[in-house]
Amino acid sequence: MQIDAIRAFSDNYIWCLHDQSDAIVVDPGDAGPVKAYLKAHGLSLTGVLITHHHFDHTGGLPALCEKRPEIPVWGPSSSSEHINRPVQEDDRVEIFGRIFHVIAVPGHTLDHIAYYCDATDGEAPVLLPGDTLFAGGCGRLFEGSSEQMVDSLGKLQSLPDATAIYCAHEYTEANLTFAAAVEPNNSDVAGRLATVRSIRQSDGITLPSTIASEKATNPFLRCQEHSVQAAAEKQCTLTNSSHSEIFAAIRGWKDNF
Numbered sequence: 001m002q003i004d005a006i007r008a009f010s011d012n013y014i015w016c017l018h019d020q021s022d023a024i025v026v027d028p029g030d031a032g033p034v035k036a037y038l039k040a041h042g043l044s045l046t047g048v049l050i051t052h053h054h055f056d057h058t059g060g061l062p063a064l065c066e067k068r069p070e071i072p073v074w075g076p077s078s079s080s081e082h083i084n085r086p087v088q089e090d091d092r093v094e095i096f097g098r099i100f101h102v103i104a105v106p107g108h109t110l111d112h113i114a115y116y117c118d119a120t121d122g123e124a125p126v127l128l129p130g131d132t133l134f135a136g137g138c139g140r141l142f143e144g145s146s147e148q149m150v151d152s153l154g155k156l157q158s159l160p161d162a163t164a165i166y167c168a169h170e171y172t173e174a175n176l177t178f179a180a181a182v183e184p185n186n187s188d189v190a191g192r193l194a195t196v197r198s199i200r201q202s203d204g205i206t207l208p209s210t211i212a213s214e215k216a217t218n219p220f221l222r223c224q225e226h227s228v229q230a231a232a233e234k235q236c237t238l239t240n241s242s243h244s245e246i247f248a249a250i251r252g253w254k255d256n257f
Contacts, residue, residue, distance in 0.1 A: 001096040003126070003166060005205055006037045011170040012056055013207065015128065019096050022046040026115075026128050027168055031060035049093070049100075050075025050083060051130025052112040057168065058082075076111035087113065098126075105132040105156065107149030108139030116159060125163040127211075129156060134167045135209040136175030136192075138220040140255060146248040150223070157221050161212035172196050172206040178257050179219050182231045182250065188216040223247050 006014040008030040015026040016037060023043040027050060028034050038045055048065075050058060050073065061082040065071060069084075074093050077086035087093065089104035093115065100115040108131045115128040131139035132149075133156050141149055176193040183189055192213065196206050214221050222228045223246040232249040233241060241249070 001098060001123070003208075004037075005207070006033050008033045009056060013166070013168055013170065013205070014060075015166045015168075016043070017095060018043050022096075024049060024095050025064075026166070027051055027057035027130060028060035028064060029054075029056035029058065031063035034060060034064060045071060047071060047095070048073040048075075049115055049128065050079050051114060051128065051132075051168070052076065052109045053079035054109065054131070057130065076113055078111050089113075098123075100126075100128075103155055105129070105152035107141055107144035107152045108132055110143045112139075112144075112152075114156065116163070119160070119162065125160050127156065127159060127163050127165045129165060130168050132156065133165060133214065133218075134169060134175055135165065135172040135206055135214070136179050136218050137171055137254065138218075138251075141251060146244045146251065149251075150244045150247050153221060157211065157215065159211050161210065161215070163211045164208040165210060165214065166208050170206065172209075173200050176217065178254050179217055181257070182219040182253075183222070183225075183227050186217065186227065192217050219250055220247065223250065 002018055004016045006016050008014050012029055014028050017024045023045055024047040025034055058080045061080055065082045072085045073083045074085040074087050075083045087102045091102040093100045098117045100117045103114045105112050105114045112132055117126040119125045173196050179189045199206050219228050223243050229246050232246045235253050236249040
């Protein structure tokens with residue numbers, strides 16, 4: 001199985017999972033780039049994975065499914081009328097012989113799910129987190145609570161360190177710039193930010209990330225670290241804060257950064 005990025009809008013990635021012949025696309029917010037990519041690479045669309053209902057993740061479904069209603073579309077049942085394979089926590093989806101486990105990750109939206117595949121045949125584990133987990137960051141809380149997002153991120157953080165993370169947006173540079181403000185003495189953040197800035201200067205893609213990299217540099221996965229707690233408490237005038245309160249403070253700080 002190969003995973004390629006299809007760029008859409010200003011910063012979306014529609015991930016294309018394929019075997020050189022058939023293709024499954026993830027969160028196709030725009031049908032145009034998907035159709036062009038499939039045609040250019042001689043691929044046939046055989047399925048769609050949806051993580052949540054936002055239009056930039058589902059907007060391309062009508063055009064992609066219009067003449068092919070038989071194509072399986074997996075996702076939360078409430079996300080789109082085009083979803084004909086509704087899934088929820090602990091369901092499994094088989095793609096090119098690999099089993100993807102469905103993980104409920106409410107927070108960004110209440111219906112949000114992620115897809116995770118264990119390592120197999122020498123290939124690294126794969127995580128498709130939609131907008132829950134970004135490289136260096138996490139999604140805004142449009143519908144869920146801080147407690148829900150902390151729990152959701154905890155599920156993802158517990159996955160193997162080698163897990164390759166295919167996020168849905170190119171937010172890495174901005175996220176790590178914020179991470180450096182939270183932890184200015186974190187050498188892992190500084191080194192990663194320098195690398196990412198170099199990649200972005202040539203319009204390169206900064207993904208996939210890994211769980212190990214996120215544990216070392218993503219402030220939203222580091223709320224238990226004294227350096228992050230101290231930064232949050234100073235920024236938001238908190239004392240003796242809980243994990244979720246630290247997260248909420250960091251999330252609010254990032255929203256206005």
